[in-house]
Amino acid sequence: MALSAPSAARPSPHHPLQVEHLGHRFDTTAVLSDVSLHVAANEIVAIVGPSGCGKTTLLRTCAGLLSPTSGFAHRADRAVGFVFQEPALLAWRRVAHNAALLSADQALVERLLSVSGLAEHRDKWPHQLSGGMKMRLSLVRTLAARPSLVLLDEPFGALDQITRHRLHDEFALLHTEQKFAALLVTHAIDEAVYLADRVVVMSQAPGRIVGEFAVPFSRARSASLRYSPEFGDLCGRIAHCLEAHA
Numbered sequence: 001m002a003l004s005a006p007s008a009a010r011p012s013p014h015h016p017l018q019v020e021h022l023g024h025r026f027d028t029t030a031v032l033s034d035v036s037l038h039v040a041a042n043e044i045v046a047i048v049g050p051s052g053c054g055k056t057t058l059l060r061t062c063a064g065l066l067s068p069t070s071g072f073a074h075r076a077d078r079a080v081g082f083v084f085q086e087p088a089l090l091a092w093r094r095v096a097h098n099a100a101l102l103s104a105d106q107a108l109v110e111r112l113l114s115v116s117g118l119a120e121h122r123d124k125w126p127h128q129l130s131g132g133m134k135m136r137l138s139l140v141r142t143l144a145a146r147p148s149l150v151l152l153d154e155p156f157g158a159l160d161q162i163t164r165h166r167l168h169d170e171f172a173l174l175h176t177e178q179k180f181a182a183l184l185v186t187h188a189i190d191e192a193v194y195l196a197d198r199v200v201v202m203s204q205a206p207g208r209i210v211g212e213f214a215v216p217f218s219r220a221r222s223a224s225l226r227y228s229p230e231f232g233d234l235c236g237r238i239a240h241c242l243e244a245h246a
């Protein structure tokens with residue numbers, strides 16, 4: 001297995017995403033507390049944390065859908081893609097039309113449809129797709145817009161393990177092709193370690209960052225990595241951190 005030294009990217013205003021001392025309250029309830037993190041170009045950062053600790057709220061502030069109560073989330077440009085937990089497809093548009101909704105680059109749409117195994121389903125309606133296919137289509141539609149930053153809220157959460165693992169590899173392939181920055185929220189530690197360059201751990205609400213782990217594996221990852229002792233060891237250390245602050 002190839003190991004590479006993790007490069008500690010320093011925060012810079014040119015990073016696709018920079019979050020500084022961000023806090024949020026809903027009425028009197030503090031949901032996020034003093035969260036600072038950055039995502040460098042081409043970097044995938046995963047966030048894990050207990051249910052209700054503010055992960056979706058953090059993503060919404062990063063997307064500009066919600067103004068934080070304190071601190072800020074700075075996006076370097078406007079090309080931000082958001083993959084919601086529930087694939088929000090247009091029921092009255094066929095697969096190919098949904099895929100092209102946010103993109104003027106038809107060649108890219110076709111390539112993404114092909115890479116994600118959806119080309120042969122291009123004439124179907126969303127209700128004719130399985131859950132995994134809908135999620136792939138949601139990813140394709142977002143990535144076809146060539147975002148420089150992608151925010152993903154548990155995009156693989158509702159899928160069976162085999163489909164999830166297949167989609168992990170498709171996502172990694174698309175990332176290699178497009179080199180976007182990504183902030184990925186997930187409950188699955190193995191998913192975080194398999195996909196990300198760094199894993200950030202959040203505490204129970206009000207959510208704050210209580211741990212950060214560099215993932216030392218080279219980008220070309222394959223299924224066998226999941227069964228290696230190094231992979232298991234890193235997952236174990238992240239789980240320990242998570243449990244200590246839950």
Ligand SMILES: Nc1ncnc2c1ncn2[C@@H]1O[C@H](COP(=O)(O)OP(=O)(O)OP(=O)(O)O)[C@@H](O)[C@H]1O
Pocket residue numbers: 026031049050051052053054055056057058205
């Ligand atoms: N619009 C809102 N108004 C009031 N409270 C909210 C709102 N949105 C979220 N909350 C509260 O903020 C807290 C954090 O919610 P959030 O959805 O960010 O958590 P989460 O970490 O994404 O949880 P999960 O892992 O279950 O998705 C919860 O207590 C939730 O009830």
Ligand SMILES: [Mg+2]
Pocket residue numbers: 055056057153
């Ligand atoms: Mg959530």
